[in-house]
Amino acid sequence: MNIGEAAKNSGVSAKMIRYYEQTGLIPSAGRSASGYRTYTGTDVQMLRFIRRARDLGFQVEAIGELLALWRDRSRQSADVKRLAQAQIAGLRRKIIEMESMVATLDHLAQGCSGDHRPDCPILADLEGEASLVAPACHSGPGFNR
Amino acid sequence: MNIGEAAKNSGVSAKMIRYYEQTGLIPSAGRSASGYRTYTGTDVQMLRFIRRARDLGFQVEAIGELLALWRDRSRQSADVKRLAQAQIAGLRRKIIEMESMVATLDHLAQGCSGDHRPDCPILADLEGEASLVAPACHSGPGFNR
DNA sequence: CTTGACCTTCCAATGATGGGAAGGCCTATC
DNA sequence: GATAGGCCTTCCCATCATTGGAAGGTCAAG
DSSP states (O other), X not given: OOHHHHHHHHTOOHHHHHHHHHTXXXXXXXEOTTSOEEOOHHHHHHHHHHHXXXXXTXXXXXXXXXXXXXXXXXXXXXXXXXXXXXXXXXXXXXHHHHHHHHHHHHHHHHTOOOSSSOOOHHHHHHHHOSOSSOSOOOXXXXXXX | OXXXXXXXXXXXXXXXXXXXXXXXXXXXXXXXXXXXXXXXXXXXXXXXXXXXXXXXXXXXXXXXXXXXXXXXXXXOHHHHHHHHHHHHHHHHHHHHHHHHHHHHHHHHHHXXXXXXXXXXXXXXXXXXXXXXXOSOOXXXXXXXX
16 A cells, blocks of 8 residues: 555554654655555554554654564563653653643632733742742741742 | 853853844843843843743743733733633643553553563554553453464 | 646754854953 | 953754645546
């Protein structure tokens, strides 16, 4: 099948298939007499593998390692698990980071009247009121820092 | 002060300061007789504003809007709040996406023996076993392919 | 034979950032 | 005054994954 059909069947765009070939993530596809790339069912399976891995947030470099393990019949599942766990750890790290942003923003937004008046604790905070993530909402005369 | 000192005082790299100027996020800095950019305390405050906004995950485009509101003394805090809430919503969306990835990966990794044997539910899933988040671990007649 | 859908390669842009080269400026020390 | 080295300038390139487009070749149907 041609690249367009392979794209449709795998969920990977033709552009990306060519890119993956160019960067060596996948081997060069066969070519028809007229120069068209040709793909087999196995090729499509590999592309689907890539797409699923991408959907799980793996970077292309990690996908290369996953593909190598996939092809290696004498692989050790421990190696696969390690990659998965590294991915989990990376995702969790980013999630925590973003949750902290959300907490800060939410706190600031709640303090913002959100009306026609110009006064706004969000801008005040960005301006450098110091407090990064006010520890708690103890109303007291506290003052962070 | 020169760009290096402004960078140190604001936490924004000199490279990025030039970039922000070039893209119009910040106005062109003054220049010394010899062509060096010069910065005032107000400029540094603006740079710090940008850095804090970046730390909260705002994209540069949104920071431009925040800066405009910051400078507009007749702004309405509702506009600022809207931007903050859009940012919160975007972050939450990404968090949910990543949490779903973590859930899938965690489930798969837990089903993986992680030893010297090659059999691995993670690879099996990527290969296209269909189940996105397999409901349960019915041991099944193993063997992939 | 023409049309339109497909394929090819090549180049460029995205967003935010870093790296580096080539050259000019500034200041301190000799 | 000369020199060193630290700062500044501009310009170009790279990242990462992806998309877009242009220019041109191929294929299948009408």
